[in-house]
Amino acid sequence: METQSLGNIFSTKAASGNNNLNKSIFSFFLNNSVNTSNGHDTSGHCQKMIHVPAHMRAGKRIDAYDRICGQDHDAKEAQQKNMEEAGQQISSSKKSTSPHMQQKYGDLIQSYWPYLKEHEGPLNYAYLDTLGKITAGAGLYIPDEASFISLPWIYQGREATIAQKQAEYKRLKSFQNRGAFGTNHNARDFRVKDLSKEFTLSEHIIIDKALEHLENDLQALESKFIDFDSYPRALQMVLLDMQYNMGGNFNAEKWPRFFEGIRQKNISQMIEQVNRYQVGKNRNDWSRDTLRNIPLINGWHY
Numbered sequence: 001m002e003t004q005s006l007g008n009i010f011s012t013k014a015a016s017g018n019n020n021l022n023k024s025i026f027s028f029f030l031n032n033s034v035n036t037s038n039g040h041d042t043s044g045h046c047q048k049m050i051h052v053p054a055h056m057r058a059g060k061r062i063d064a065y066d067r068i069c070g071q072d073h074d075a076k077e078a079q080q081k082n083m084e085e086a087g088q089q090i091s092s093s094k095k096s097t098s099p100h101m102q103q104k105y106g107d108l109i110q111s112y113w114p115y116l117k118e119h120e121g122p123l124n125y126a127y128l129d130t131l132g133k134i135t136a137g138a139g140l141y142i143p144d145e146a147s148f149i150s151l152p153w154i155y156q157g158r159e160a161t162i163a164q165k166q167a168e169y170k171r172l173k174s175f176q177n178r179g180a181f182g183t184n185h186n187a188r189d190f191r192v193k194d195l196s197k198e199f200t201l202s203e204h205i206i207i208d209k210a211l212e213h214l215e216n217d218l219q220a221l222e223s224k225f226i227d228f229d230s231y232p233r234a235l236q237m238v239l240l241d242m243q244y245n246m247g248g249n250f251n252a253e254k255w256p257r258f259f260e261g262i263r264q265k266n267i268s269q270m271i272e273q274v275n276r277y278q279v280g281k282n283r284n285d286w287s288r289d290t291l292r293n294i295p296l297i298n299g300w301h302y
Contacts, residue, residue, distance in 0.1 A: 101215050104229055109214055112237050116210065119241065119283050124200040126168070130278065132176050134169075137206035139244065140213065145169050153199045160199060168199050217243040224251065225262065232300065234293040235262070238274065241287065245279060265300045267291055 101109075120139040126148075129135045134142045142148050148169045153160040160168070221228050221243050228236065242250050252259040261269030274287045294300050 101218060105218050108218075108233065108236055108240070109211070111233065112214075112240055115237070115241065115286065116214075116244065119245075119279070119286070122206055122210075124203070124206060125197045126172055126199060128172065128176055134172050134176065137201055138210040138213075140206075140209045148172075151201060152205060153201065155199055165199075213244060214240070217247075220247075232294045234290045235270075238270075238287050238290050241283075242274075242276070245276065245283075265298075266302075267294050267300060268302045 116138060120137075122138040123136065126134055126136040126142065129139075134148065136142060136151075142151070145166065149162055149165045151165075153165055153168070155161075155164050155168075217240060221239055225231070225239070228239070231239070255273070258270060258273035261267075261273060271288050271291050274291060275284050276287075296302070
């Protein structure tokens with residue numbers, strides 16, 4: 001198979017129908033290596049393309065360098081499995097992404113998808129996040145009753161009526177109003193014990209909404225960072241995760257030293273400043289480890 005980018009597959013196959021497009025995307029991810037820096041295939045070139053100081057790989061911690069370079073066989077297999085699953089899920093989605101996003105960022109979205117699933121823990125029913133916001137799917141924020149009603153919720157095997165959606169929304173608001181979330185209540189226990197799982201969203205809707213979210217996030221990142229499309233893949237993934245998680249709160253005014261680290265291409269400063277108080281340790285650790293895989297080329301330095 002001739003190597004080509006996911007963006008090229010999107011643009012050249014779109015006219016041939018969804019089935020062929022889906023097969024082409026899935027085939028691409030079965031037969032091509034995961035890219036960690038723009039424009040480079042990392043298979044067989046780990047020592048040249050991924051520059052991770054030895055002290056950062058010391059001890060028993062398995063980092064991204066080991067996974068990508070195959071030094072840890074199980075981790076490499078798990079990564080490939082995640083990418084194949086991501087290819088299947090995204091290519092089977094009903095969402096029609098814009099040609100601009102398909103061509104420029106299709107492979108970035110595909111690479112980030114397994115981590116988005118891990119970080120957001122998609123749920124097909126609504127819950128309150130740690131800030132008390134009504135949420136569903138892969139971190140889909142539902143700001144008001146109209147937005148809740150607009151979603152195709154399934155109730156007892158069929159789409160819920162407007163009256164049923166209104167009643168469910170009011171029930172969720174009652175939990176929100178009494179502060180049964182965040183520090184006052186374990187979020188995951190709250191989801192399990194107190195929330196109805198009878199109102200659900202289909203997997204297609206969850207994926208479609210997540211892709212819409214990602215497209216909006218990428219547009220926002222292009223406006224915040226004029227060179228975003230030329231950044232190393234590792235940095236793009238972290239920025240996408242931060243934008244997805246924080247939205248408008250991710251800006252230079254609130255994150256001045258992190259943004260300054262990007263301008264100076266200073267990896268150490270970015271690692272020091274990337275911590276988010278509203279996410280768990282694993283997500284923050286992932287951000288730091290991913291930033292450590294920025295190649296020390298084109299002026300990027302520690």
